[in-house]
Amino acid sequence: MTKFLRKCSNFTFIHLRLQSHSTTIDQQEIEQFKKLAKEWWHEFGSNKPLHSMNKLRVPFVRDGLINEGVVHEQNLKTSTPLKNLSILDVGCGGGILSEPLCRLGANVTGIDANPGIIDVAKKHAEKNHLNINYLFSSIEDHSKCHFEKYDSIVASEILEHVTEKEKFLSACSACLKPLGSIFITTINNTALASFLSIFVAETVLELVPKGIHQPDKFIEPYRLQRMLEDCNLKTKVIHGMFYNVFTNNWHLCSNNSVNYCIHAVKIC
Amino acid sequence: MLNNQILNKKGVCLLWKIKGKFHFQRFLSQNIDRHYDIIIAGGGMVGTTLACTLGKNSILKNKKILLLEAGKEKPWTLPEKYNNRVVSVNPGSQKLLSSINAWNFIEKNRVATVKQLQVWEALSDASITFEQPKNNEPISYIVENDLILAAVAEQAQSCPNLEIQYEAKVKNYQLPDFNADITQLKMENGQNFSCNLLLGCDGVNSTVRKCMHANYISWNYGQMGVVATLQLDQQPGFKNDVAWQRFLPNGPVALLPLTDELSSLVWSTTIQQAKELLELPEERFVEQLNKAIGGTFKKSSLVSQAINSFDNLLRALNCPSTNQATAPTICGMETNSRAAFPLGFGHSSQYIGKGVVLVGDAAHRIHPLAGQGVNLGFGDVNCLNEVLTKAVYSGGGLNDLSYLKEYESERQKHNLPMMIAVEGLHRLTTTTLAPIVLLRGLGLQFSNALVPLKKYLISQASI
Numbered sequence: 001m002t003k004f005l006r007k008c009s010n011f012t013f014i015h016l017r018l019q020s021h022s023t024t025i026d027q028q029e030i031e032q033f034k035k036l037a038k039e040w041w042h043e044f045g046s047n048k049p050l051h052s053m054n055k056l057r058v059p060f061v062r063d064g065l066i067n068e069g070v071v072h073e074q075n076l077k078t079s080t081p082l083k084n085l086s087i088l089d090v091g092c093g094g095g096i097l098s099e100p101l102c103r104l105g106a107n108v109t110g111i112d113a114n115p116g117i118i119d120v121a122k123k124h125a126e127k128n129h130l131n132i133n134y135l136f137s138s139i140e141d142h143s144k145c146h147f148e149k150y151d152s153i154v155a156s157e158i159l160e161h162v163t164e165k166e167k168f169l170s171a172c173s174a175c176l177k178p179l180g181s182i183f184i185t186t187i188n189n190t191a192l193a194s195f196l197s198i199f200v201a202e203t204v205l206e207l208v209p210k211g212i213h214q215p216d217k218f219i220e221p222y223r224l225q226r227m228l229e230d231c232n233l234k235t236k237v238i239h240g241m242f243y244n245v246f247t248n249n250w251h252l253c254s255n256n257s258v259n260y261c262i263h264a265v266k267i268c
Numbered sequence: 269m270l271n272n273q274i275l276n277k278k279g280v281c282l283l284w285k286i287k288g289k290f291h292f293q294r295f296l297s298q299n300i301d302r303h304y305d306i307i308i309a310g311g312g313m314v315g316t317t318l319a320c321t322l323g324k325n326s327i328l329k330n331k332k333i334l335l336l337e338a339g340k341e342k343p344w345t346l347p348e349k350y351n352n353r354v355v356s357v358n359p360g361s362q363k364l365l366s367s368i369n370a371w372n373f374i375e376k377n378r379v380a381t382v383k384q385l386q387v388w389e390a391l392s393d394a395s396i397t398f399e400q401p402k403n404n405e406p407i408s409y410i411v412e413n414d415l416i417l418a419a420v421a422e423q424a425q426s427c428p429n430l431e432i433q434y435e436a437k438v439k440n441y442q443l444p445d446f447n448a449d450i451t452q453l454k455m456e457n458g459q460n461f462s463c464n465l466l467l468g469c470d471g472v473n474s475t476v477r478k479c480m481h482a483n484y485i486s487w488n489y490g491q492m493g494v495v496a497t498l499q500l501d502q503q504p505g506f507k508n509d510v511a512w513q514r515f516l517p518n519g520p521v522a523l524l525p526l527t528d529e530l531s532s533l534v535w536s537t538t539i540q541q542a543k544e545l546l547e548l549p550e551e552r553f554v555e556q557l558n559k560a561i562g563g564t565f566k567k568s569s570l571v572s573q574a575i576n577s578f579d580n581l582l583r584a585l586n587c588p589s590t591n592q593a594t595a596p597t598i599c600g601m602e603t604n605s606r607a608a609f610p611l612g613f614g615h616s617s618q619y620i621g622k623g624v625v626l627v628g629d630a631a632h633r634i635h636p637l638a639g640q641g642v643n644l645g646f647g648d649v650n651c652l653n654e655v656l657t658k659a660v661y662s663g664g665g666l667n668d669l670s671y672l673k674e675y676e677s678e679r680q681k682h683n684l685p686m687m688i689a690v691e692g693l694h695r696l697t698t699t700t701l702a703p704i705v706l707l708r709g710l711g712l713q714f715s716n717a718l719v720p721l722k723k724y725l726i727s728q729a730s731i
């Protein structure tokens with residue numbers, strides 16, 4: 001089985017190099033993230049907002065799954081409510097979100113288009129004795145050998161780096177079991193969002209590296225919702241997310257004009 | 269890098285310093301006798317209650333917890349005579365003790381209920397009565413320290429993931445530096461333990477706090493609290509359910525009900541007077557005490573102000589004020605029940621650090637005049653339990669600083685105003701120093717305390 005997976009990812013590697021124009025991966029984006037590999041796990045470094053977002057997004061995923069009724073009764077008030085659930089973390093990066101989901105008992109697979117960052121993820125998980133299956137792969141390749149394999153998919157802070165969103169989402173949907181849940185966090189396509197995430201966060205506060213975001217790839221919730229529907233994914237909830245740069249805290253809010261999160265379920 | 273860190277922690281890591289890096293690395297990799305998720309240093313009322321609360325938390329069920337207490341295990345038998353160390357337990361703390369099933373044990377033994385608090389001051393005849401709005405709900409409960417400890421220790425025994433070691437004194441702590449995540453403990457008996465999270469419940473002189481290099485402000489009052497068990501003059505039909513407190517020029521004197529016949533004394537006064545009071549023959553002591561409770565003093569507007577601020581404090585605690593009542597008369601005392609304890613103020617501007625948390629008196633020490641000391645500690649326990657639950661239930665590590673920070677800011681928001689109010693009251697009643705000076709100083713400390721993590725990281729970076 002593992003041999004097979006390895007083959008699968010080897011194949012991806014070649015595939016990527018040969019046909020990168022036909023995948024959802026934007027090579028230029030991948031280059032941007034490469035620079036971050038070294039300090040990925042630095043809690044107060046360039047990935048600071050991703051670290052602090054865990055406090056909001058892990059409960060969002062956990063409670064979303066509990067509300068869908070897929071969490072077993074006996075696991076509810078334990079440290080591992082997500083026991084026996086399989087989760088695919090698409091664009092997992094160094095595993096900032098994969099690790100807490102694994103600690104909650106889920107069987108986590110993380111895929112990323114950046115081999116260097118996958119290495120960082122593997123090393124960090126090993127050091128923390130967490131058993132996470134990290135793979136260097138694109139979602140469309142992964143979907144070929146993992147059709148309807150996962151109880152849930154998380155795609156956090158990646159959609160704004162993907163041009164071909166329809167392709168990306170339909171590959172995600174293919175990997176999801178019927179009635180499975182997908183959780184997405186991303187950035188809205190508004191003037192305010194561009195101003196805050198590019199001018200303020202990148203230029204003024206230098207919170208995140210320059211050039212990490214391109215506003216033309218940001219997407220409005222209603223458009224994302226429609227795309228999801230086209231992939232058989234029905235939206236359950238949308239929340240706005242507010243980031244307080246001074247306290248480094250994220251809060252849920254009703255205004256989704258900047259950051260937002262979506263929970264959608266695959267209909268049969 | 270590691271070695272630099274060790275060399276900088278002078279004294280604490282003397283052994284490692286002498287034997288050098290090689291020894292330290294061996295210590296790291298081989299000499300740990302056992303690893304725990306959580307180690308609690310100090311099994312006083314707060315540490316043992318914390319151990320029990322965490323041990324009974326279903327979300328922390330798979331966490332291995334160790335409680336270390338330097339003192340001997342004290343098997344409980346109900347003594348005929350009341351112990352002179354008692355505390356006033358507020359309803360919040362009572363709820364906590366109920367939630368871990370320890371309150372049953374206390375009720376089965378002995379506990380007094382306070383329905384009214386009567387405060388009056390020596391320099392005028394003004395008095396204020398405080399009682400709970402809903403009549404039958406007590407303001408607080410008076411329980412012996414030893415009984416609380418026995419009750420929580422009994423419950424702690426029933427937690428399978430909690431191990432307790434008595435006569436286990438920690439010699440020193442090696443807190444994690446930038447690279448490491450593990451805290452190491454060296455015991456007096458040569459054993460070594462390690463853990464992901466160290467909870468310092470080791471009291472006023474906390475070694476854990478010292479190892480954190482926490483910024484600690486403290487002063488002594490030059491005062492002692494004289495305690496004793498007192499016999500009351502019986503009026504027919506007298507119900508002893510009032511806690512009495514009178515502000516005297518040297519400090520407050522408080523009578524806490526134990527039974528209809530007995531009350532417990534906490535008399536805060538100058539060290540000089542405390543010594544004299546301890547040496548007096550018992551009848552003379554009682555005489556002095558009755559004078560203190562019932563005698564007349566010269567008036568001062570300062571003290572009236574103090575009463576007002578006490579009123580405000582109690583209003584904040586939800587006890588509205590009403591009118592007055594008469595003070596009881598003391599007719600005797602239990603033989604040899606007198607003792608005196610030093611009083612002081614202390615507050616650590618950091619409650620947390622990498623892999624470490626301070627709880628109870630280790631983090632804050634308060635004047636006993638409002639009977640809040642252990643209650644602040646129990647409040648810490650409650651909050652820390654919630655924060656750790658949240659961290660683990662959100663897939664975070666036990667030592668995740670972003671969660672621990674919530675504990676720190678929530679508790680400081682609660683503890684500091686209380687400490688400032690009590691401190692202000694104490695100063696108003698005993699000194700002519702303008703309380704403004706104090707409030708300004710502490711206010712500054714408070715704003716500092718809001719960014720302790722930043723400060724901590726800066727201090728780490730500069731090593």
Ligand SMILES: Cc1cc2nc3c(=O)[nH]c(=O)nc-3n(C[C@H](O)[C@H](O)[C@H](O)COP(=O)(O)OP(=O)(O)OC[C@H]3O[C@@H](n4cnc5c(N)ncnc54)[C@H](O)[C@@H]3O)c2cc1C
Pocket residue numbers: 309310311312313314315336337338339354355356357436437438439469470471472475493494495534609610611627628629630636638639640641642643644645
């Ligand atoms: C006169 C007086 C009256 C008071 N009245 C009240 C009142 O009415 N109401 C109230 O709420 N509070 C009152 N207090 C305060 C209250 O007693 C304290 O707040 C409370 O005892 C603090 O509990 P703790 O567990 O934090 O610390 P402690 O009780 O000091 O416990 C610390 C424990 O740590 C152990 N320890 C220390 N170092 C080590 C080590 N290196 N290794 C292993 N173990 C170690 C010690 O043996 C000890 O058991 C009063 C205090 C005084 C002095």
Ligand SMILES: C[S@@+](CC[C@H](N)C(=O)[O-])C[C@H]1O[C@@H](n2cnc3c(N)ncnc32)[C@H](O)[C@@H]1O
Pocket residue numbers: 024025026029030033050090091092093094095096097111112113114117137138139155156157158161162
């Ligand atoms: C901002 S990071 C988010 C990481 C992670 N999800 C988190 O929130 O902690 C975006 C990650 O997505 C990866 N990525 C970008 N485009 C991708 C794509 N088309 N397919 C897979 N991974 C991609 C990048 O390599 C990077 O690691």
